[in-house]
Amino acid sequence: MTIARHEFKPIQLYKLDPLGKEAFKAKTFEFSEDGVTQRDREPTSKDYPTQRSLFQPFGCYLQLLHHFVIAAGNTDNSLAVVYATLDYVNQLHAYAAKYEWNAVLKYHFEFHSARLAEMREGNFSGWQAADQDLVNLYLTGNTKVQNKPSTGSSASLSFAKQVCNKFQEGKCQTPCPMNRQHQCRAC
Template sequence: MFATVPPATVSQIMRHDFDPMDLVKLNPRRCWDAFEKGGALRDYPSLHSLLVPLCLYFSVLQAACAASGHAEATRIVGEAGLRYTAHLVELEEAFQWSAVVQYHMQFHNKRRQDMAIGDFSQWAFGDRELMNRLLVGRQRGRRGGRQLSLISSAASAKSCPKRF
């Protein structure tokens, strides 16, 4: 089903053992590159370099849920994955990219722990503690005539339901 993804990698994703720094290995443009164990922050120079493999990661995860017969988990992975990718797009517009990548790696590691106990829903909700620690003070300047802030992102997150 995922011709460019080695079976061992699919298994790691399904077991929630896949290291988020290794997302670069899922980038179809880099499938022939040789990688050392664990990627590096330099492997993610742009939003595109993170989102393309992350979307493939969510596809593998969703297919694994579907294959196991868990319809609700399949739905949650799809919806939460879309919300999280939208969250990353907003963060990229508001904050320095290097800080956003660090946020993602730590956020993804937390989600691995949640998924190991069957909770996929937390992908849909930003992590305020991580945002405060890694993003505050790393705002971009004006871009496109619009200033985004952590406060506006946090305010919109308050209106989201706590669970699906």
Template sequence: MNTNRGSAVPAQGPQTSAEFIPPISAVAANSTSIVTPTSLRTRFPDIEAAVITAIIMHEFKAADLHKLDPTNRDKEVAYTFNGTTNQFEISNRAAKEYKNPFSVIVPLQRYFNVLGFHLPKSNDVPFVFYEYTAHLMELIAEFEWSAVFQYHSVFFNCRRSEMATGDYSGWGIPATDLLSKHVYAYRKAMPGKQPRTAGNMRTSSPTDVCRKYNEGKCTVTPCPWGRPHSCATCGKMGHGKHQHKD
């Protein structure tokens, strides 16, 4: 993948250089398991410990964001039967249902909150998170959501390996190669007036009765518009619709 990146949208201000953060060291309870720091579990009690661990160890993928969506928190877990293993497995259908920007933006902010709380407080990393959120919102406003989502998914996963080495600066640098591949061809159509076509345009005929006469507003004979002065209800001459009596 081409790793050259440049600004895809107008800069919002001076770009902040993110401080290098040493790779996160896992807290091992034994040789095989990882324990989530108590402070994180206390700060985010509604997020599963395994999810928090995946986030701070940078194993959390873009497709996992639904696990941080509060609207999915109380939904029943769905299961599917795997014919190969002859076992029931958890079906994360929600992972494929990022149908609108809010389904990504909301859990993404929780993801950034967990990382920001876990990292040393004297660093500029949160600023690059803000820059990425602003970048994403600008793309959403200008391009089709399905295209922006594809870009976001690849961009998100590319940052994981960088963060594992302590480099968070990539969040603040739009990836022009990915934008060209996934986004630029899908600009939203500009709203405008509906074009007049044969299907939505009524053709006037000289034989149509005078509408103004039927409203009592055309009193000149012959009709200045060359239309018959007859009733639009019964078709008889001598009175308009406003004078029609059953």
């Protein structure tokens, strides 16, 4: 019912994981002179290590959200929430392809939290547009490092640290064509 009232906290998504993911420690404790206080902890890539680990429970959340909004009978809200959240999921996939996963998670949880207040007011279109402030805060500067195709030089360097097996058997020419070390393993 918290989903229908737009009070379901994004950090509770693990509860909707159909594979029964164990709850991460959603609370942290802070010690001060006044005693111990408890606060919500932001999820990280340790809690949601893969896209599936986020998208699967988030998809369940969206299905329930769509159900409750459609059941309320407001056609405009029903269309808005379906189209806007589909746009958001597509944008989130694009972000996941381009940016570091932990940055995408931070963006998502902050973005989702901001939508809750809007939805309580009956506005479902906020899912549709990217939040440029959050993009700048979490995504800008966190572009994934692209793996460059190997030119063979890095392979040569790693082979240079290896002892040549064929040399051990007396079957390798000098210098080693694989750039491996010619030295006796037993010595």
